[in-house]
Every structure is written in structure tokens, then in C-alpha cells.
Amino acid sequence: MTEIIVVTSGKGGVGKTTTSASIACGLARRGKKVAVIDFDIGLRNLDLIMGCERRVVYDFVNVIQGECTLKQALIKDKRLETLFVLAASQTRDKDALSSDGVRRVFDELTTEGFDFIIADSPAGIEKGAHLAMYFADRAVVVVNPEVSSVRDSDRILGLLSSKTQRAEKGNGQVKEHLLLTRYSPKRVATGEMMSVGDVKEILGLDVVGVVPESPDVLAASNSGTPVILNEDSDVSRAYEDAVSRLLGETLPLRFIDEPKKGFFARMFGG
Amino acid sequence: MGLLALFRRSPPSAHVAKERLRIIIQQERSARGGGPDFLPLLRRELLEVIRKYVNVDPAAVQINVEREDGQEVLEFSVALPEKAR
Numbered sequence: 001m002t003e004i005i006v007v008t009s010g011k012g013g014v015g016k017t018t019t020s021a022s023i024a025c026g027l028a029r030r031g032k033k034v035a036v037i038d039f040d041i042g043l044r045n046l047d048l049i050m051g052c053e054r055r056v057v058y059d060f061v062n063v064i065q066g067e068c069t070l071k072q073a074l075i076k077d078k079r080l081e082t083l084f085v086l087a088a089s090q091t092r093d094k095d096a097l098s099s100d101g102v103r104r105v106f107d108e109l110t111t112e113g114f115d116f117i118i119a120d121s122p123a124g125i126e127k128g129a130h131l132a133m134y135f136a137d138r139a140v141v142v143v144n145p146e147v148s149s150v151r152d153s154d155r156i157l158g159l160l161s162s163k164t165q166r167a168e169k170g171n172g173q174v175k176e177h178l179l180l181t182r183y184s185p186k187r188v189a190t191g192e193m194m195s196v197g198d199v200k201e202i203l204g205l206d207v208v209g210v211v212p213e214s215p216d217v218l219a220a221s222n223s224g225t226p227v228i229l230n231e232d233s234d235v236s237r238a239y240e241d242a243v244s245r246l247l248g249e250t251l252p253l254r255f256i257d258e259p260k261k262g263f264f265a266r267m268f269g270g
Numbered sequence: 271m272g273l274l275a276l277f278r279r280s281p282p283s284a285h286v287a288k289e290r291l292r293i294i295i296q297q298e299r300s301a302r303g304g305g306p307d308f309l310p311l312l313r314r315e316l317l318e319v320i321r322k323y324v325n326v327d328p329a330a331v332q333i334n335v336e337r338e339d340g341q342e343v344l345e346f347s348v349a350l351p352e353k354a355r
Contacts, residue, residue, distance in 0.1 A: 147287050154295045158302050191282020198288045202295060 002110040004117045005246070006136040006174075008160075010152030012123030014144045015181040018217055019239075020120035021049045022228035023140065026243030028083035032115040035074065037105075038088035039132035040122035041097055047087045050077070051224025061089035064101030070108050079229065094128045102131050125159060135165050138175040140208060140246075144182045145194040154203060177208035179242060184213045185258040196256055209242025211235055212255045293332075300334055309333060316346070324350060 007020040017038075024036035037060060038046035047053040058073035063086070077083035086105075089096060109117055121132035133139060139160050143153045160174045161167055167174070180196055187193035196210055214235045220227035228239040234255050241251050301310055313333045320326055330349040335342055 145284075147291055150291050151294060151298075154298065158299070188284070191284050194284045194287050198284065202288065202291050 002106075002114050002117060003138065004106065004119065004136045005138045005140060006119040006121055006133045007140045007142060008121040008129065008133055008156055009123065009142040009149070010125065010129075010156040011144075011149045014142050014149050015211070015217070016123070016142050017046050017049050017120055018221065018227060019140065019142050019179060019181065019211075020046060020118050021226040022236075022239040023243055023246070024083060024116075024118045025077075025080060025226045025228045026240055027116050027118075027246075028077070028080040030243070030247070031082065033082045033113060034116045034118060035084045035086060035109050035114050036118040036120060037086040038120050039097070039128050040120065041088050041092055041094045041128055042090065043122065044088040044090045046120050047075075047085065048224060049221055050085050050226060052077070052085055052087075053224070056087045059087045059089040060105070061092045061096040063105055064098065065096070070105060070112075094122075094126065097128065097131050099131060099134060103135065106135055125155065129156075130159070130163060133160060133164055133174070136160075136174050137166070138177065138246075140177050140179050140242075141203075141205065142179050142181055143199060143203070145180060145188075145196075145199055150194075150199055150202060157203065157205075176205050177246070178203060178205035179209045179211070180207065181211045182213045183210050183256065185256055188256075189258045196253065207253065208245045209238055210253050210256050211238045211242075296334065297332075309335065320348060326351060 005023070007016050007023065009016050020036055024034050028034045036046065036050070038044055039060075040046075041061060044056075044059070047056050052075050055075050058068040060073070062068045063070050063073045074084040074086055077085065106117060119132040119136065122128040133156075139156075141153050141156060143149050157176060160176060164174050166172055178200060180199060183196070184193055188195045196207060200207055212234050214233065216230055216233040216235045217227050220230055220235075227233060228236045228243075230236050238255055241254060244251055313331060316333070317326070317328060317331050320331070326348060330351070332345075332347045334345045336345055
């Protein structure tokens with residue numbers, strides 16, 4: 001059984017690609033065979049975050065248009081045996097994708113025995129985003145605790161429940177998960193930022209992960225190493241937890257409370 | 271922070287954000303399939319009628335369809351401006 005997970009958000013810049021890369025790595029680390037696909041045609045970026053930008057020869061559009069085989073286009077990760085990246089085309093536009101083409105690629109990945117397909121959706125609600133979610137079994141909705149991101153993700157939830165294959169064929173619902181990124185427990189404590197509970201209540205979704213705001217995310221993208229692989233980072237631990245929850249484990253949320261400062265830290269501003 | 275926060279009068283901004291989102295998302299959900307198609311038009315027309323008598327703010331008019339036990343309830347509320355009373 002191949003499970004298709006779309007990573008989506010509506011709004012741009014909230015951490016879809018960072019999340020796609022880290023979830024894909026996390027699943028592959030647990031021995032799952034994973035393909036992570038960039039649906040942002042014309043604005044390829046997953047390759048950079050995965051650190052394989054210089055190894056892209058063929059892309060997703062080439063496969064769909066029959067200019068190469070899927071095997072030729074899949075880039076095998078150098079760190080994890082069972083992880084493969086399919087890059088977006090940088091020169092074509094989003095109309096180069098077709099529903100039939102995407103279906104064929106997904107079918108072939110299924111035949112090849114992949115456990116998971118991670119579809120990294122572009123921002124917006126146009127064709128690329130639509131096709132990224134269309135065949136999904138599950139959706140990870142990436143949200144920043146901020147008004148425009150929350151509103152846009154609610155729009156995406158509307159599309160997930162009406163414009164997907166599952167919705168159209170009455171084949172059950174796409175299972176939706178909320179993943180909060182750039183979370184700052186300190187600002188939540190002072191009332192400057194909405195809490196996990198607030199966002200959860202507004203959107204009515206179960207929380208699959210809360211990723212703290214951290215300089216480690218930029219450092220990871222600078223070096224082309226998905227942040228989940230930086231084991232010293234809380235961000236990595238938060239993504240590991242999210243992956244475990246996606247696989248059905250029940251874990252308490254971490255990194256949502258401000259660390260208690262000791263007496264000396266408070267006195268001397270540590 | 272600290273002492274100053276104790277005397278701060280305005281509610282924390284996160285609280286304001288949550289309230290604004292709660293209202294707009296409820297409105298958008300009912301506009302896109304939660305409620306019948308005519309809701310936005312009904313809201314506009316009702317607003318025009320009300321405005322013949324009281325000058326209310328468009329944001330002061332809330333219209334929602336709620337479902338309970340198979341029954342649909344059309345809920346309509348108008349907040350009158352202070353001076354009108």
C-alpha cells in the first residue's frame with residue numbers, strides 16, 4: 001500500500017518545503033521507501049533543501065511528458081538508502097502538469113513498492129496546489145500561528161474536502177493534520193502569539209506537530225541538509241515526533257512551553 | 271514586561287487575532303458550502319434595508335446558518351451603533 005501525503009498550506013513561506021523534506025527523511029530513517037516530489041513547477045526549491053540541486057538531470061515534467069523514465073528522474077538520496085527526490089521543472093510553467101500525468105507517476109511509484117509519496121505543494125490555490133492534493137490520502141497542513149496563515153489554511157481545508165479524488169468519488173475523506181511551525185512559546189506566554197490550542201480550536205484539526213521557531217532551520221537550508229537530520233536541534237526532535245504521530249504513535253507535544261528560567265538566569269538575564 | 275504588563279489595558283494581541291479569525295472563518299465557511307448560496311446576497315440586501323433606518327457598519331451584520339439535529343437555523347444579528355440608541 002502506497003500512502004500519498006500532501007504537504008500544503010495556502011500561504012507561502014510557512015515551511016512547506018522544510019516540512020516535506022524533514023517528514024520524507026524521518027519516514028525513510030524508519031526504513032520506509034519514500035519519494036518526495038516538488039509540485040512547484042517553475043519555482044523548484046525542494047532540491048536545494050534536500051541538498052541535491054547539482055544532481056538534477058531530469059524532472060517531474062520530463063517524466064510526465066515521456067522525455068525520460070521515472071527511474072532516470074528519481075534522485076537517490078546520499079544519506080538515506082530508501083529516499084528519493086523528484087525535482088520540479090525550472091523552465092516550464094504549471095500547465096505542464098496534468099492530472100493524468102500525475103496519476104501515471106503515482107501509479108508507477110506504487111508498482112515500484114514505495115511506502116510513501118510526499119507531495120510538496122506550491123503556495124496558492126491554483127493548478128499546482130490542486131494537483132498536489134488531488135490524489136492525497138492524507139494532508140499535512142502547515143500553519144504559522146498568525147492570522148493570514150490560519151485563514152489561508154482554512155481555505156485549503158475547504159478544497160481538501162471538495163476538490164480531491166476522495167471527495168469527488170465519495171471515497172472517504174482526506175485525513176487532515178495540523179502542523180504548526182515557527183512557534184514561539186515565549187511569545188505565546190506573553191499573549192503576543194496564538195497558542196497551539198487557539199489554532200487547533202479555530203481550524204478544528206488534530207495536531208500532528210509543533211515546530212519551534214529556530215535559527216537551525218535557516219542553517220539547515222543554507223547547507224542543504226534537511227533540519228530533521230540535525231540531531232542537536234529541538235526542531236529535529238519536533239519533526240521526529242510528528243513523523244511518529246503520522247505513523248500512528250501517540251506522543252505528548254513538546255517544545256510548547258517556555259523553558260523555566262532558574263533563579264540566576266532571571267537575576268542576571270540569562 | 272513584568273510590572274508593566276499588569277497595568278496594560280488592551281487585551282493581548284493573540285486574543286484579538288483569535289477572535290477576528292473565529293468570526294471571519296465562520297463567515298467564509300458558511301459562504302463556501304456550509305450555507306446556501308444566497309447568504310452573501312441576503313446579507314447585502316438586508317444591510318441595505320437596515321441602513322435606510324440606522325447607519326450600521328457592514329461588519330456589524332452577522333449572518334450564519336447553524337445545523338442542529340437535522341434542523342437548520344438561520345441566525346442573523348445586527349449590532350447597533352452607540353448613537354442610534
